[in-house]
Amino acid sequence: MASSLFFFFFLLTSHSLHFLPLSVLSATVVEDLANLTPPPDFSNTITANCLRDPLLRYCNNTSSSPMDIIEIFRSTIVASHLCNESKNPNCVESFPVIRIHSRPKTAALYLSFDFFWKYCPLTVVEIEIVNNSLNTGFPMNVLSCAQVRTLDLSFNQFSGFVPVQNLSGLPNLTRLNLSYNRFSEEHISDSDFFKRFNASSFIQSGVLPNAKRYKMKVLVLLILFPIMVILLCFCLGWLCLKRPDYLPRTCRRSHKFTSAILEAATDEFSDQKLVSKSNGVDIFRGTLKDGTEAKIEVYTEKVSKEKRTAFAEECEAVFKLRHKNLVRVLGWCNSRNMRALVTEWTNGENVENWLNSSSASSWRRRLRVVMGVVEGIFYLSEEWPEITFDLSTSSVLLSDGDQEPLISQFRIGDGNNSSTNIFNFGMFLLEMITNLRHDEEQEDSERRYLEYIRVHYPDNLGRVIDEKMKIEDRTVEKVKQAITLGLTCTDKPPLKQPSLTQIYDMVTSLYESSSRHH
Template sequence: MASSLFIIFFLTILPLSVLSATVLEDLANLTPPPDFTNTITQNCIRNPLLRYCNNTSSSSPMDIVEIFRSTIVASHLCNESKNPNCVESFPKIRIHSRPKTAALYLSFDFFWKYCPLTVVEIDLVNNSLNSEFPTNVLSCAQIRTLDLSYNQLSGFVPVQNLTGLANLTRLNLSYNRFSEDNKISDSEFFKRFNASSFVHSGVLPDAKRYKVKVLVLLIVFPITVILLCFCLGWMCLKRPDYLPRTCRRSHKFTSAMIDAATDEFSDQKLVSKSGGVDIYRGTLRDGTEAKIEVYTEKVSKEKRREFAEECEAVFKLRHKNLVRVLGWCNGRSLRALVTEWTYGESLETWLNSSLACSWRRRLRVVMGVVDGLFYVSEHWPEVTLGLSTSSVLLSDKDQEPLISQFKIGDGNNSSTNIFNFGLFLLEMITNLRPDEAQEDSDRRYLEYIRVHYPDNLERVIDEKMKVEERTLEKVKQGITLGLMCTDKPPLKQPSLTQIYDLVVSLYESSSRHH
């Protein structure tokens, strides 16, 4: 309250009717009230830091009339500067494009001598001030901002006086007619306020050098920012893999990322083509090798939405018998599922090796596949698994089977998964596969096995297993289970629980006979 004494005191001791008068009329007609001296004295006792207290001494007694006139000017100037609440505060002096008003207030030396301590900003912009630097404003030593731009000020800039303003952080003397002063470049002043404070002011000792800096600031810098924004936007939309991991969604792949990972879908990266799915072996930007399943069929917007939902589901799959899904791409021109590349041979290759001879070894692989299938049915029933000896891999580390193919958009129901498992189980026992080059290959394959069922199953069982008489019945039970799973209509299919229990039973019995 004490720091805004000028205005408060003036408003409380004068009738409100006089406030409508001009500052010149008030200065000419108003005189200090009788108790003004006593009030000023008491204020100085309570707050000796008030500026009119600091400007008095025993040799120069307090000029009561001058202090009173300062309160009048302060009140008018606070309102002229459009401060929101002049009764409580007076933070800024702001007069723009009003030459006569600015010149009038600059002429009141007594006001600047007792400048209110609340003033922290002085803006006298575009007022055509045709004079030397108005040094009287520097009496407001507490100011943080001083803007005298777009005037016609001339002469030298009072560098030493400005340097003494400890709180001054923003200075703008641009677009004036000051004279060059080498002191600026030789002092800390220029380091404190850079060239943008003196654009076309006349004070820079090397105008050309600073014109280049201004050119960089006003032209090159914005262009650089625009280019950076363009590059950042391109990375966000096209190649987010260039961004730090914390700034991108690692599971979302763009067409450009897939294109780069597959070397523009080169033949060298192509692994296989079947059923509208092209499989590539790609390398992501961070060096991760991945299997990329590209779906070539064109689909509607609704189908793409369903595809995204299904990808969200498979991305959450976490099981030792499932290859981990890294992400997907769901653009208008490209749909793809990205999974980790697993080192290991396919079961199709493994079945032709000596390691896959025994019935028990094959059942152990089937157990792993059933575990993965059961996990999916419990947690993500909308996911359809691609089960075949060519799509299930055997990991190099622990010989665990890994289901590596997730058929997106193929019906997503448990019946399809059970049917696929039935075909897979029959392939594991017979080491025979449907001929995908033929139409209706699955039906032809199943008909071939049923022709020999149940009396001549020895003719379809893989002879490399060398099945003994005591295990032949168990192998036949496995074939029976496979045919039951591929029965149509699906109502005849066994449930996943029944499948799981039967496979476990077959595996345990094989362990006892081993």
């Protein structure tokens, strides 16, 4: 017989069956089927394989007629040819794909081998019989490969009914393509079948029970869906850049605020939300999206890119600060058109109003407020000395519960230093004693305020000390020491100013002394 080099391999499983030694066989599957016969030990080989793997498809037929043995042998011949036709890389150990594209005669031949599909190899997971112009009914033989995951019969001329029930019974089938055929939609009422696969599996197949509806789905899939994805990406981008407070808390940085968030929180920085304006800082009261009441300090001065970078670094530091005498920082905004610091809103009254109440008549209670402010300043100087703050009786708040003083207004990124902080503390200390304050709107008001105190101190204390504060004779000297400290802190040049450590020690000594007298 005409022959060429041909090999013989496993049958219908991932376990290879070496039934025949390497032989000289004919070149075509038709000739091989006609001329080859099982080797003498073929039955023994089948029995051995069934003992090793009883799940092999042919194992239930080995005890039947001799014809079964011949069919099994013939299926191995078809398998070897089909494996090569499908260009599988290794036809000895595995047989995962049956692939016949644009070869109508070859496809029709292999589909006609009922005995092959009866013993379809368990390793086959993908069947592609595409663009072969086959004009028969649905090729039921391929459904014998019940383990298949992909079945592609597109671009043929298959007609008749689709065996929906049989296809639904393939548990592993995840990809089905019946597109561009001539199937009939009649009797197809299994809606779950169409839900299981994408509409693109049935394009121009004749299978769809409602062609217009599925064409619309395809239209949505191919045209409208990408548009919706683009719009969704645009919306998400806008939310991330402008309003990240609408995103879930896990998807945003809670301490980073945008100008759009702050505009929404303050009704676009309306006059009704404006608390005060001073020295390039506008202070607003706002309500964040989660309901948190916040104080928003907007820095109106235009600065360079380098200063904005420094501002962000200092805001990072302030955000991490935690002290009982500092208002908690919620975050900041550092965009091209806005710099702002956002802190919690405290409903307690400020020290300026408190000084006019009966609870501020005690020298010791006023010293307690001063002591808390000094502790806050000392903490700031250790953690981030570049940060300065507005320190006045109007900007220091008292907490609702324990009346603890809270430094509430920070100066970020404007280059002030510890000398300014000490000067601000001196002014605050003098305000606590005199219950007088300079008018910020008048030029040179600070200098005239300090001159007034120096003119009347120490000879005319009655013009300096707040008349509502009750002072005993034994504490007059301590009050004088406090006034001296305040004036020393406001001395210029700053070389005459005491250090922060000296201030802390002196205020601590005054407070402890008042406690003993009390």
